[in-house]
Amino acid sequence: MNWQPSADLPMLRARAALLDSVREFFAARHVLEVETPLLCSAGVTDPAIEPLIVERGSSLHSPHYLQTSPEYAMKRLLAAGSGPIYQLTKAFRDGEAGVRHNPEFTLLEWYRPDHDYHQLMREVAELVCSCLGEKPVQYITYRDLFLAELGLDPLTASLADLRLRAQQELDLGSLDGDKDLWLDLLMSHLIEPRLAARGLCFVYDYPASQAALSNIVEKDGQLLGQRFELYVDGLELANGYSELTDPAEQRRRFQADNTRRRDTGFDEKPVDERLLAALEAGMPQCSGVALGFDRLLMLLTGSEDIRQVLAFDWARI
Amino acid sequence: MANYSTNELRSGIKVMLDGEPCSILDNEFVKPGKGQAFNRVKLRNLNSGRVWERTFKSGESLEGADVMDRTMEYLYTDGEFWYFMEPDTFEQYQADEKAVGDTHLWLKEQERCEVTLYNDSPLSVAPPNFVELEITETDPGLKGDTAQGGSKPATLSTGAVVKVPLFLSQGEIIRVDTRTGEYQGRASKS
Numbered sequence: 378m379n380w381q382p383s384a385d386l387p388m389l390r391a392r393a394a395l396l397d398s399v400r401e402f403f404a405a406r407h408v409l410e411v412e413t414p415l416l417c418s419a420g421v422t423d424p425a426i427e428p429l430i431v432e433r434g435s436s437l438h439s440p441h442y443l444q445t446s447p448e449y450a451m452k453r454l455l456a457a458g459s460g461p462i463y464q465l466t467k468a469f470r471d472g473e474a475g476v477r478h479n480p481e482f483t484l485l486e487w488y489r490p491d492h493d494y495h496q497l498m499r500e501v502a503e504l505v506c507s508c509l510g511e512k513p514v515q516y517i518t519y520r521d522l523f524l525a526e527l528g529l530d531p532l533t534a535s536l537a538d539l540r541l542r543a544q545q546e547l548d549l550g551s552l553d554g555d556k557d558l559w560l561d562l563l564m565s566h567l568i569e570p571r572l573a574a575r576g577l578c579f580v581y582d583y584p585a586s587q588a589a590l591s592n593i594v595e596k597d598g599q600l601l602g603q604r605f606e607l608y609v610d611g612l613e614l615a616n617g618y619s620e621l622t623d624p625a626e627q628r629r630r631f632q633a634d635n636t637r638r639r640d641t642g643f644d645e646k647p648v649d650e651r652l653l654a655a656l657e658a659g660m661p662q663c664s665g666v667a668l669g670f671d672r673l674l675m676l677l678t679g680s681e682d683i684r685q686v687l688a689f690d691w692a693r694i
Numbered sequence: 695m696a697n698y699s700t701n702e703l704r705s706g707i708k709v710m711l712d713g714e715p716c717s718i719l720d721n722e723f724v725k726p727g728k729g730q731a732f733n734r735v736k737l738r739n740l741n742s743g744r745v746w747e748r749t750f751k752s753g754e755s756l757e758g759a760d761v762m763d764r765t766m767e768y769l770y771t772d773g774e775f776w777y778f779m780e781p782d783t784f785e786q787y788q789a790d791e792k793a794v795g796d797t798h799l800w801l802k803e804q805e806r807c808e809v810t811l812y813n814d815s816p817l818s819v820a821p822p823n824f825v826e827l828e829i830t831e832t833d834p835g836l837k838g839d840t841a842q843g844g845s846k847p848a849t850l851s852t853g854a855v856v857k858v859p860l861f862l863s864q865g866e867i868i869r870v871d872t873r874t875g876e877y878q879g880r881a882s883k884s
Contacts, residue, residue, distance in 0.1 A: 425729050472701055472752065473731070475723025548748045550712070554730065558751075561729035566749065589728050606727070616727045667727075 383690045391678050392686065395508060396465065399485060399670075402504055408461040408487060413450035415467060416441040419649035422634035423589070424641060427471040429480070443469040446667055447486055448590070449652040452620070455488055455663060456655035463487035465670065476682045477612065479691050483670040490661040494591075494603050494619040497664035498579045501607055501615055504668075505577060509609070509677055513576035519583050526568045531560055532584055532599050539563060557586050573611035581605035590630065591618030607668075609676055617666030624656035695758035700733040700750045708740070708761035711748065715740045715759040715812050723752070740810065740817055761817065766809045768801045776801065778809050778816065789816035799854035800825050800872040821872045826881040827851050829866050832858065845877075 384392070403410065420428040420442035428442040444450075446468050454462055468484045489497055502514045523531040529542060539559035543549060547566055572578050581604065585593050588602025595601075603619035621627055628648070635645040674686045684690040698709060703721045710716070716737040725731035731752035738745050740761060750756075766778040766787065775788040776798065787809065793816045794801075800821035801807070808820040832848035845857040848868075856870055858877045867881040 423728070425725075425731065473723065473725060474701070475721075478723055478725065548746060550748055550750070552749060552751060554751070558730045561726055562732065562749070564729075565724045565726050565732065566734070587728065604728075613727060 379693065381693075382688050383684045383693055384686055384688050388674075388678060388680075388686055389688060392674055392688075395670075395674055395677060398508055399465065399504070402507055403463045403487070406461075408463050408489075409459060411451065411454060411459070411462045411464050412466070413444075413447045413454070413464065415444055415469075417444055417449070417649070418442075418647075419449075419651070420646040421445050422631045422638065422646045422648065424634055424637045424643065427643075428646075429469045429471050445470050446484055448665070448667070449649050451486060451488055451665070452652060452660055453655040455490065456658055456660040461487070461489050474691055476684075477672065477675075479671065479683050479687060481691065481694075482683075484667050485670045485673075486665065486667040488620075488663050488665040490663040492664045494581065494605055494617060494664045497617055497619075497666055498581065498605055498607075501617065501666055501668070502577055502579070505607070505609060505614070505673070508673060512609070514579070515575065515577065516579045516581065519580050522568060522580055523563070526571055527563060529563075543567075557584075560584070560587070569608065569611055569613070571611075572608045575608075576610065578608045579605050580608065589616075589618065590621050590627075592621050605666075612672055612676060613669075614672050614676070615666050615668035617664060619664050620660070620662075622656060622660050622662060624653050627656055628653055695760055697755045697757055699755050700735070700752050703733065703735055703756070708759040709737070709756040710759045711737060711739075711746070711756065714742075715761050715817065716746070717761070719745065724749075725752070740812065760813050762811045764809050764811060765806050768803060768805050768807050770803060771798070771801075776819070778807065778819070781806075787811070787816050789819055793817055794819050797821050799852050800827075800870070801852060802827060823871065823873060824869055824878065825872055826867050826869050827854070829858070829862060829864055829868060832862065832864055834863060 416431060418441055426445050428445050431441045431443060447464050447466050451462060451464060464486050466484055467481055469481050471480060473480055506512060520530060520532055523529050527542060536556045536559060539556060543559055543562050583602040583604045585600035585602055588604055591602040591604035593600055593602050605617050606613060607615040631648045638645055671683055671686050675683060680686050698707060703718050705718055705720060707718045708715060716739050718735060718737050720736040722734040724734055733750045733752050734747060735750060736745060736747050764780060766780050769777040769779055775790060776794050778787045778789060797819045802825055805825060806822060809816050810818045827850040829848045830851050833846050844860050846860055847855050848858040849855050856875055856877050858868060869878040869881050871878055
C-alpha cells in the first residue's frame with residue numbers, strides 16, 4: 378500500500394509559508410477572510426465545468442454539489458454588505474486531472490467592491506510579485522494577443538479561418554465545434570506555450586461569448602466581456618471579472634448555459650435562486666478573481682507537476 | 695474490445711485510431727479555466743512505428759485495439775515466415791517480414807522474444823536486450839592484442855555484422871546488446 382505523501386517535507390513547509398504570505402497580504406489591506414460551505418444545493422451551469430455530487434446522507438434532502446468555486450456564496454456575502462473579502466478554500470471539478478489539474482484543488486478567491494477589473498489586475502500583480510518576487514508584468518487584450526501571436530482577429534475571423542489555422546499546425550482528426558472551441562484550442566495549444574518565460578501576462582477583454590459572469594460592454598462596435606486571465610510564465614493562474622450585477626441578465630446567462638449544456642449532451646443544472654435573490658437585493662459593483670493556489674506554489678517552487686505540491690494527490694486519497 | 699474515454703488513456707494502453715492499432719505514449723489534459731477541455735495524446739502507430747500527437751475533445755472515446763504483448767520462444771524460419779511458440783500453450787504463430795523487420799538479425803532458436811499480437815497475429819517482434827551469438831566470419835584474431843583498442847567487423851550466425859575487438863576469431867560466442875548492436879564481451883563458455 379502506497380501510503381506516503383506526494384509532496385516532500387520542504388514542499389509542505391513552502392505551502393504553509395505561502396498560505397501565511399497570502400493571509401498577510403490581505404490582512405495588511407483590510408480584506409476580510411471568510412469561509413463558505415463546500416456543499417451547495419445548486420451546481421454551476423457553466424458548460425465547461427462538471428461538479429462532483431454527494432448523493433447520500435441523512436442530512437441531505439437532495440443530492441448536493443461540491444463547490445466548483447466559492448463564487449456564488451461570496452457574492453451573497455457581498456450583497457449582505459461584507460465589504461472586501463477573500464477566501465482560501467477547496468474546490469472540486471470532475472474529470473480534471475493532469476500535470477496542471479487535480480480534481481480537488483485549492484483556490485484563492487477575492488472580491489473588491491468599487492474596483493474595476495483593471496484595478497483588480499494591478500492588485501493581482503502585486504500579490505503574485507509579493508509571493509514570487511518581481512517579474513515583468515504585461516497587459517494585453519485578447520484581440521491584440523491573437524493578432525500579435527497568430528495574425529488572426531478573434532472577434533472578426535470566421536469559424537472556417539480559425540479551424541483552418543488550427544488544422545495547419547495540429548493533428549486534430551475529426552475534432553469539431555463552435556467558434557469558441559476553436560478559440561480555446563488556438564489559445565491553449567498555440568498561444569499559451571508562447572507565453573512561457575514572459576513573466577506575468579494579463580489577457581483581458583474577452584469575446585462576449587466567453588464573458589462567463591463578467592460585465593459585457595460595447596467597445597468599437599464589438600461586445601466584450603470585462604474579464605481577464607493571468608498567465609505566469611505560460612501557466613494559467615487566475616481568472617477575474619468586473620462582476621455582472623444585473624439579476625435579469627444573470628438569469629439569462631444561466632439559461633443560455635443550460636441550453637448549451639443540453640445541445641452538447643450534458644444534463645442541465647439547477648439555477649442558484651439564492652444567488653439571483655441576492656443580486657435582486659443588490660450586490661455592489663465589484664471585481665472578483667479566482668487564483669489557483671496550487672499553481673502559485675508550483676511557480677514558487679519550480680514544480681512541473683501539480684502532484685508534487687499536494688500532500689496527497691488524487692491517486693493517493 | 696473495450697472503449698476508452700480520453701480521460702482513461704494512459705501510457706501503454708492500445709487503441710485504434712484511423713483504423714491503425716496504436717499504443718498510447720503520453721496524455722496531456724489541457725483546459726482553460728473557463729473553456730473547452732482537450733486531451734493532447736501522443737501515440738505510436740504500431741504498424742508504421744510513427745509517433746503521432748492528436749488532440750481530442752475531453753470525454754470522447756476511442757476504441758480499444760486487440761493488441762497484446764506475449765513472451766514467446768523463437769523456433770525457426772522457412773525463409774518466408776518466422777515461427778514463434780507460446781511456451782505455456784505450445785500455440786504457434788507465424789510472423790512475416792514486416793512484423794519481424796530488423797529483429798531477424800538477433801533471433802536465435804529457443805530464445806525468448808516479445809511478440810506483439812494484433813487480432814491474434816504478430817504485429818512486431820522485439821528481441822531480448824542481450825543475445826549470445828557465434829562469430830561465423832571475421833579476420834583472423836591477433837594474439838596478444840587484448841589491451842589495445844581497435845576493432846574489426848565480424849559476421850554472426852544470424853547475419854548481423856558487429857564491431858568486435860581484434861583478438862576475437864571465428865567460432866567464438868559473443869554477447870551483443872540488441873538495442874545498440876554493440877559488442878558486450880565474450881560469452882561465458884557453456
